Amino acid sequence: MMIRRAGKHAVVLGAGVGGLLTARALTDFYDGVTLVERDDLSGEGREPRRGVPQGFHAHALLPRGLRIIEELFPGVTEEMVADGAVPYEMIVQLRMIMGGHEFARTPTGERGISATRPFLERHLLRRARELPTVTVRDRNQVTGLMTDVARVAGARIAAAGRAGDEEELPADLVVDAMGRGGRTLAWLETMGFDRPAEEVVKVEVSYATWYLRIPEGALEERMVLVGTYPGQPKGAALCQVEGDRWLVTLGGNAGARPPADAEEFFAWVEEVVPADVAEAVRAAEPLGEIGVARIPASVRRRYERLTRFPEGLLVAGDALCNFNPIYGQGMAVAALEALAMRECLRDGTEGLARRYFTAAARALDPAWQLSTGADQAMREAGAARSRQARLMGAYIRRLQRAAAHDAEAAVAFTRVTGLLDPPSALMRPSVLWRALRG
Numbered sequence: 001m002m003i004r005r006a007g008k009h010a011v012v013l014g015a016g017v018g019g020l021l022t023a024r025a026l027t028d029f030y031d032g033v034t035l036v037e038r039d040d041l042s043g044e045g046r047e048p049r050r051g052v053p054q055g056f057h058a059h060a061l062l063p064r065g066l067r068i069i070e071e072l073f074p075g076v077t078e079e080m081v082a083d084g085a086v087p088y089e090m091i092v093q094l095r096m097i098m099g100g101h102e103f104a105r106t107p108t109g110e111r112g113i114s115a116t117r118p119f120l121e122r123h124l125l126r127r128a129r130e131l132p133t134v135t136v137r138d139r140n141q142v143t144g145l146m147t148d149v150a151r152v153a154g155a156r157i158a159a160a161g162r163a164g165d166e167e168e169l170p171a172d173l174v175v176d177a178m179g180r181g182g183r184t185l186a187w188l189e190t191m192g193f194d195r196p197a198e199e200v201v202k203v204e205v206s207y208a209t210w211y212l213r214i215p216e217g218a219l220e221e222r223m224v225l226v227g228t229y230p231g232q233p234k235g236a237a238l239c240q241v242e243g244d245r246w247l248v249t250l251g252g253n254a255g256a257r258p259p260a261d262a263e264e265f266f267a268w269v270e271e272v273v274p275a276d277v278a279e280a281v282r283a284a285e286p287l288g289e290i291g292v293a294r295i296p297a298s299v300r301r302r303y304e305r306l307t308r309f310p311e312g313l314l315v316a317g318d319a320l321c322n323f324n325p326i327y328g329q330g331m332a333v334a335a336l337e338a339l340a341m342r343e344c345l346r347d348g349t350e351g352l353a354r355r356y357f358t359a360a361a362r363a364l365d366p367a368w369q370l371s372t373g374a375d376q377a378m379r380e381a382g383a384a385r386s387r388q389a390r391l392m393g394a395y396i397r398r399l400q401r402a403a404a405h406d407a408e409a410a411v412a413f414t415r416v417t418g419l420l421d422p423p424s425a426l427m428r429p430s431v432l433w434r435a436l437r438g
């Protein structure tokens, strides 16, 4: 049902998680929404695709992200569970080891689901395709924008492998959701606009992932997350996923490199995860090869600070802000941005870019604050830091230590990192008291 008409046609560039959620939000306001995607989406979508190579690695969906996805596509959580996604109760079947402390396991009332990224995307794509006003143009590469003085009037696309043969897609709104390689920076320059300021935080993260078959019953939990912390740049995520498999991703933060060699892979697992989990991994049946990835930096583009921006163009998902993946925030933040866009469109299209970029910046601020704060602490372990940064780091360490035996401290920490509560919730007197006593 249309909530308030904003125009005839909107085009979303890129059909990753960001693009799919954006397209869904736009169906409330435009007569038609076209999703343009370079990859072939006609297959079953069981394997990571070329345009989303990160889909091979663990993709934890933070609780806030799952809530928004369910709000945009009601019933999709149950559909995914029925199709094999693994539901788990937080933080009972999710084992969290943060700052070197294994958190007390206690119900929070939140349920999560564990699945691979291609699985999640396949379900969102199916739901998007079911919407009568959505058209998916896969196997089409975005080649540029249609422009009209200071306004974007549509997109230019070319069928895969036919770059010279362009087609024009006129639109009232174009959203760049093409991921880390989003093209808006270059387009702004061509149109005579300034580029936004960029905040670049060097993270030097490396991943190594192996899919394994762990016999049913060997592990009680559904997911084990081991965070990195100053002095320990090695982490891991073990997730039971669809297809009766486990996905084990080793994460090296601040320059640490997980191995692609089986024996060294096991050694890393044994170093960071609890002994019973390591034992189950050692005894597992490997499925395929170990795959690796490297992420040099987190990048935030400050579009909200620009004074001039073309009408008819917005940016969402990783193209707007991408994060150190170790904290699992990207998809939840893309979901928050889709909600921000929906809220802004409810008030019409007047000054849309300015209002949307401001709202999106506000929505993603907590995630950026959490991840860059932790990254700074990682990089500067042992180095001189500001008094405030040192105090905050010491406080978080105390809270993590308290969370090992204090269920409420564990819940408070998990709700903030799951983006359900703002970071300021960690400073509530009841939490402060637990950390200090802890």
Ligand SMILES: Cc1cc2nc3c(=O)[nH]c(=O)nc-3n(C[C@H](O)[C@H](O)[C@H](O)COP(=O)(O)OP(=O)(O)OC[C@H]3O[C@@H](n4cnc5c(N)ncnc54)[C@H](O)[C@@H]3O)c2cc1C
Residues within 6 Å of the ligand: 013, 014, 015, 016, 017, 018, 019, 036, 037, 038, 039, 050, 051, 052, 054, 057, 058, 059, 060, 061, 062, 140, 141, 142, 143, 177, 178, 179, 180, 181, 207, 293, 295, 316, 317, 318, 319, 325, 326, 327, 328, 329, 330, 331, 332, 334
């Ligand atoms: C190694 C790794 C691990 C991660 N782990 C997590 C995690 O645990 N939890 C989490 O929430 N997030 C995680 N993320 C982040 C997450 O992948 C992204 O934040 C999320 O997918 C949103 O991205 P997006 O949709 O904006 O872009 P993408 O997912 O990158 O999608 C962009 C899309 O645009 C298409 N495209 C690009 N150029 C063109 C073009 N010219 N024409 C047409 N189409 C084009 C691509 O094919 C692709 O489909 C991880 C990222 C990495 C790199």
